[in-house]
Amino acid sequence: MSDPSTASIVSTPPTEAGSGAPVDAGLPENARREKPRGLLGDAWSDLRRKPLFWISATFILIFVLMAAFPSLFTSGDAVNGALSRSRVEPSGDAWFGYDVQGRDVYARVIYGARASIIVALVSTVGTLLIGGAIGMLAGYLGGWADALLSRFGDIFFGLPFVLGAIVILTTFNGAGSSNNEWYIMALVIMSLVVLSWPVVMRLMRSSVLATKEADYIMAARALGAGTGRIIIKHLLPNCLAPLLVYGTILVGSFIGAEATLSFLGIGLKSPVVSWGIMISEAQNYIRVSPFLLFFPSAFLVTAVLSFVMLGEAVREALDPKLR
Amino acid sequence: MSDILVTEQSQPGADGSGRPSGRLLEVEDLRVEFRTRDGVAKVINGVTYHVDAGETLAVLGESGSGKSVTAQAVMGILDTPPGFVTGGEVRFHGKDMLTMSAEERRRIRGEGIAMIFQDALSALNPVFTIGFQIAEQFRIRRGLGRAEAKKRAIEMLDQVKIPNAKGRFSNYPHQFSGGMRQRAMIAMSLALDPEVLIADEPTTALDVTVQAQIMDLLAELQRERQMGLILITHDLGVVADVADRIAVMYAGRIVEEADVFELYAKPAHPYTLGLIDSIPRMDERGQQLRTIKGLPPNLMNIPPGCPFNPRCPMAQPVCREKVPPLLQIGSNRASACHFAEELVNRD
Amino acid sequence: MGRYLLRRLLQLVPVFIGTTFLIYWLVWSVPGDPFAGKCGDRRCPDTYINFMTEKYQLDQSIWVQYATYMKNLFQGDFGVTYNNRAVGDIIATAYPNTLKLAVVALAIEAIIGLSAGVLTGLRRNGFLDNLVLVSTLFLIALPVFVIGFILQWLLGVKWGIVDPTVSSEMRFSELLLPGFVLGSASMAYVARVARTSIAENRRADYVRTAIAKGLPMRRVVGVHLLRNSLIPVVTLLGTDLGALMGGAIVTEGIFSINGIGRAVLRAIVTKESATVVSIVVVLVLVYLLMNLLVDLLYAALDPRIRYE
Numbered sequence: 001m002s003d004p005s006t007a008s009i010v011s012t013p014p015t016e017a018g019s020g021a022p023v024d025a026g027l028p029e030n031a032r033r034e035k036p037r038g039l040l041g042d043a044w045s046d047l048r049r050k051p052l053f054w055i056s057a058t059f060i061l062i063f064v065l066m067a068a069f070p071s072l073f074t075s076g077d078a079v080n081g082a083l084s085r086s087r088v089e090p091s092g093d094a095w096f097g098y099d100v101q102g103r104d105v106y107a108r109v110i111y112g113a114r115a116s117i118i119v120a121l122v123s124t125v126g127t128l129l130i131g132g133a134i135g136m137l138a139g140y141l142g143g144w145a146d147a148l149l150s151r152f153g154d155i156f157f158g159l160p161f162v163l164g165a166i167v168i169l170t171t172f173n174g175a176g177s178s179n180n181e182w183y184i185m186a187l188v189i190m191s192l193v194v195l196s197w198p199v200v201m202r203l204m205r206s207s208v209l210a211t212k213e214a215d216y217i218m219a220a221r222a223l224g225a226g227t228g229r230i231i232i233k234h235l236l237p238n239c240l241a242p243l244l245v246y247g248t249i250l251v252g253s254f255i256g257a258e259a260t261l262s263f264l265g266i267g268l269k270s271p272v273v274s275w276g277i278m279i280s281e282a283q284n285y286i287r288v289s290p291f292l293l294f295f296p297s298a299f300l301v302t303a304v305l306s307f308v309m310l311g312e313a314v315r316e317a318l319d320p321k322l323r
Numbered sequence: 324m325s326d327i328l329v330t331e332q333s334q335p336g337a338d339g340s341g342r343p344s345g346r347l348l349e350v351e352d353l354r355v356e357f358r359t360r361d362g363v364a365k366v367i368n369g370v371t372y373h374v375d376a377g378e379t380l381a382v383l384g385e386s387g388s389g390k391s392v393t394a395q396a397v398m399g400i401l402d403t404p405p406g407f408v409t410g411g412e413v414r415f416h417g418k419d420m421l422t423m424s425a426e427e428r429r430r431i432r433g434e435g436i437a438m439i440f441q442d443a444l445s446a447l448n449p450v451f452t453i454g455f456q457i458a459e460q461f462r463i464r465r466g467l468g469r470a471e472a473k474k475r476a477i478e479m480l481d482q483v484k485i486p487n488a489k490g491r492f493s494n495y496p497h498q499f500s501g502g503m504r505q506r507a508m509i510a511m512s513l514a515l516d517p518e519v520l521i522a523d524e525p526t527t528a529l530d531v532t533v534q535a536q537i538m539d540l541l542a543e544l545q546r547e548r549q550m551g552l553i554l555i556t557h558d559l560g561v562v563a564d565v566a567d568r569i570a571v572m573y574a575g576r577i578v579e580e581a582d583v584f585e586l587y588a589k590p591a592h593p594y595t596l597g598l599i600d601s602i603p604r605m606d607e608r609g610q611q612l613r614t615i616k617g618l619p620p621n622l623m624n625i626p627p628g629c630p631f632n633p634r635c636p637m638a639q640p641v642c643r644e645k646v647p648p649l650l651q652i653g654s655n656r657a658s659a660c661h662f663a664e665e666l667v668n669r670d
Numbered sequence: 671m672g673r674y675l676l677r678r679l680l681q682l683v684p685v686f687i688g689t690t691f692l693i694y695w696l697v698w699s700v701p702g703d704p705f706a707g708k709c710g711d712r713r714c715p716d717t718y719i720n721f722m723t724e725k726y727q728l729d730q731s732i733w734v735q736y737a738t739y740m741k742n743l744f745q746g747d748f749g750v751t752y753n754n755r756a757v758g759d760i761i762a763t764a765y766p767n768t769l770k771l772a773v774v775a776l777a778i779e780a781i782i783g784l785s786a787g788v789l790t791g792l793r794r795n796g797f798l799d800n801l802v803l804v805s806t807l808f809l810i811a812l813p814v815f816v817i818g819f820i821l822q823w824l825l826g827v828k829w830g831i832v833d834p835t836v837s838s839e840m841r842f843s844e845l846l847l848p849g850f851v852l853g854s855a856s857m858a859y860v861a862r863v864a865r866t867s868i869a870e871n872r873r874a875d876y877v878r879t880a881i882a883k884g885l886p887m888r889r890v891v892g893v894h895l896l897r898n899s900l901i902p903v904v905t906l907l908g909t910d911l912g913a914l915m916g917g918a919i920v921t922e923g924i925f926s927i928n929g930i931g932r933a934v935l936r937a938i939v940t941k942e943s944a945t946v947v948s949i950v951v952v953l954v955l956v957y958l959l960m961n962l963l964v965d966l967l968y969a970a971l972d973p974r975i976r977y978e
Contacts, residue, residue: 151681155688158954160916163934167950170938171696256813260920263815264935283819290823297816305811312807400881402873432884445875449974450897463885495973511883 043317053313059306066110067117074107105292108273109299115274116303119185120254123192128247130193131200136239138201139208140231150205153198162260165191169266181272188267192254203246207239214238245315252307259300275300346414347551348397348436348519349373353411355389355396355575357622358404364622366392368575369411371649374519374551379542381554381562381583383598384572387619390555393572394521398438399428415519433464437517441524443504447496453480453507454492460514479510483540502533506540513544519551526561538565559602563587571595574620574630577649581656591658591667593635629661637662678965682958689958693950694736697943698728722944725749739947748948757948760933765952768929770840771922772914774849775856780907783857787864787903792891794869802865806858818851818924835926848925852918856910863906867899874898901971908967912960916953 047053066073138149156164168191173184211217217234225233261267262276263283270277275296282292355367367389374380384390395401397413399420413420415435420428440446448456454476461472473492480488483506496504505525512520522541526534542565545552556562562569563583570580571594579592590596597615617634620626626633632642641661649659652667660666723729725742742749748757786806790799809817825847826834836844850857871877872895880894881887919931926932930949937945969975 151684151688154685155692158685158689158958159692159950160913160953160957162919163916163931163950163953166919166935166938167693167696167946170941252811256811260813260815264919264923266938279815279819290827293819293823297820301808301812301816304813305807308811309807398882400878429884429886432882434884438882440875440879442875446879448876448880448894448898450901450972451894459885460883463889464883497974515884 043314046317047313050313050317052309053317056306056309056313059302060310063113063117063303063306066113068114070110070114074104074110105278105295108278109275109295111273112275112278112296112299113303115185115268115272116255116258116276116300119188119192119258119268120251120307123189123196123254123258124247124250126189126193127196127200127250128243131197132204132243134197135201135204136208136231136235139205139212140227140235146205149201153201156195157198159195161195161257162264164195165257165261166264166266168194169261173266181268184268184272188258188261191261192257196250196254200243200246203242204239207242208235211235211238241318245311245318247311248314249308249311252304252311255300255307256304275303346373347375347416348553349412349414349417350393350397351412351414353393353396353413354409355392355401355406356409357406362623365625366406366575366622367396368625370572370575370577372570372577372580374553376518376551377545377549379545379552379554379565379567381556381566381569382572383556383559383562383569385557385619387622388572389575390572391523394438394523394553394555398432398436398521400438433460433512434515434517436519436521437512437515438521438523439505439508439512439525442528443501443508444496444528446508447504447511449496452493452495453499453511454494457507457511457514460511464515476510476514479514480507482513482544483507483510485510501529502537505529505533505537509537509540509544513548516548517550519553520545521553521555523555524557525554527556527558534561541565559598571598574625575622576630576659577657578631578660579656579658580649581658585656589667591652591656591663592631592660593637593666594631596666597634597636629659675966678962682962686955686958689954690740690951691736693954694739694947695732697947698732698735743948743951748952749944751942751945757945760945761930761949761952764928764930764933767840767927768918768922768931769915771845771848771852771918771927771929772911774842774845775853775914775918776907776911778846778849779853779857779860779910783860784864784903787861788868788896788899790861791865791868791899792872794865799865802861806861809854809858812854814851814855814918815920815924817854818848818921821847821851822924838928840927848921848927851924852914852921853910856906856913859910860903860906864899864903867902868895871895871899901968904971905964905968908964909961912957912964915956915960 134149134153138146159167169187172187212235217230220230220234258267259274259276259279262269262274263280265280268274268277270281278296279293279300282289282296285292349371350373351371353367353370354365357364357366370389370393372380372382382390382393392401392406395406396408397420401408408421411421415431420431423431447453451459454473457476457479458469458472461467461475462469465472467475477488477492480491485491485503485506491499491503496507499507505528509525520541525541526537529537538561541552541554544550554562554566566583568580569583569586570577571586571592572578573594579586579590579595581591586595587599590599594615597613600613601615615634620630620633626643628641628643628645629635629638629647632638635642639661645661647659647661647663649657650663651657652663658666725738728735730738739749746758748761750756751760786802790796790802793799822834825831832847833844836848874895876898877890877895880890885894918927918929919935921927922929922932923935930953934946934949934953936942937949
């Protein structure tokens, strides 16, 4: 799975020219498509010149490859170790050394990418879909529906993030009822989505409110376009930009959040390999073997930074005021 | 820290001597350019004008002619970058302000030369009361105590004829109407009793009826205080009633300067002629409005010769080659046109 | 203003009920037997089961239970742990520590974040500006526990400048490092918001007016420019105080501070449901009220905003 936000920006070729606008029914079709494309096309030509964009995109590509094909990067064993090598320092033999269980730290940080990236990407997609849909409804319908949905969002917004995640995770995985790695992963994803969607909803709602009254929407309505058509064909393309930016940054913060939950011992658990678990395991040896803390932290930080930087670059590119 | 907001230019003046000429405020051969990413725009290209005590000079021009930028350079509030003063002198009581220390120059602002702006809503600080912003002048610049400063501020509000001055003292700018806001702005700028007041399009943002009231107020205050008033405007109608002399600007230059009656009666520059002709007249109802054809030049690429030549109905080959200097014609007027004499003496 | 306040308070009620009900439902009602795994690793003692069942009417529907619980809560009764300790006492002991940490963190955020933001806002694109932009990016991107560990190891263990953990006395000097760690991300946001705000307002007409008035540059920047630019920053700080007062589970854990966050984590680990619910309810209430306060603060700072 590739990063959705980069993909959509990268795959926006400026090939509008020369197609020749059809005069008949195709015209609104064409006019509609021009608007987002013009913006994205501009943003893309702006992005292309930013080193920040290329650096972060390269890192993200590497991390995604790491998650998909860890064996490309290491032939080591991430799960099984030999206690005889417990906490052996980094050397030419094992670049990052061995952890308490004598497992190869390099292999573990490589394999650790998978859990973090999957959790972050799936949670982001879920958050954007749910928050986006509810925000779109609230903004478009207005009135009572808006008030109701907004208050409903406030309920989840009122929960401090870590606290809410802890309660949700311990409730559904209370007595250690399941150690199935996919089940826990799904739980973590669920709690991230449940606690984050109101932010996306607010974002979507306000940009729908801003564009809803625009003249071209009015015109479409006057021409008899249905609600569904207005939402999908007219509102959505215009509200996508802020969502795109937020989504990119969200991937980064979800990687951090997943690590935080694993670190607190309520997210993913061994034998799953994840950076958060590694940092959590390393914390007891912080005085004697700081390298155990260093390598997973470095990977985690790089991954989070890459997504946040990409989001920043995209935001600057999409915001004409900052040019 | 001053260079953060305003950069003082320490360009030496033309001769640096500062001849005492008895003039109150003199601008001589002022040059300003804007250095942007797209290139250098020569916004002011040698502007010379002066104003004496009790006199009103109107600076007339289209937007982009450089009339406001000249005023900003005189005040020392040019946005730097992109704006840079590249030459000339601005003399106040014969002393060149461009070569003064930043501190010396700051003291002249407000006390020697004060300024009012076009849009009082954005020019007044939105988070402080009107009273605070006027009293601030007395407290910071005069060192008065809070109570005394407040009393003086209310007096100022009274002088600009704001009803219920005491009550309005603690109102915020957004609670004032447009006209009242401009009055408050005038009160603030006159607080320290300046010798010269620069009014940058003071009525442009106002309703027509309010415009007249504000102009009357300005004229009255100017008479009372014997101030020199520089009135920057694009509106010939506003000028006629209050101005003593008029300086017409085009593409960063003064193209004509004359007594108000002479200028209206016999313009000595085709641009001025065009401006006067484009005023809608009651006796010509039903006819098409006259305009000056074409657009002001791109200041990054001013045409050679007279900058007005591409739009000038009287342009001759010489106009495309030689920049006409601003020369005296007759006793008390000047024009920057190769054919100024012919223009004045026609009929 | 009064009517606005009333309306906002009324709006809070459904949100408060919704959030607390959600928590109550998650903790007490979801897994079936309300006492399964509620008393640590042992089975709950019968006396506790009977006591709780009677007190909170646990044999009734969830609505009755919740209502009973809320009624008790508003009479100041936060319930008891299965070791017969009043949850109210736990909160009363732990909360002051959390508050101290929150105040230190907020002060650090405000001082460092604001100075960095103002300096870079006035002088953009210099070396300092780029340094601040890059370092704020790092602070925003780093999860708190990573910053916490790295600084704890670096300053506490390797260089020995500070104690790696905080003693029970909670001395101010001990709280500096945890406060910095806790406030690090918000500090970065404060710096960025202040920078943008200063840079935007710097060219504003009223700043030009203040210069034209002949005010000293110190006053132009320090009074006219700053007062306007601070509005979004102060709002941000207020919102953050609300979040900080919700307890810092991670930071308190790393530095062994006996605050509310650690108390709730301990209650979760030892499966102390009564404690979890009560603490979370208190925190949610604080959080919601703080957000309301921020809105009012905003109106107080910007005279153009009037709530009818």
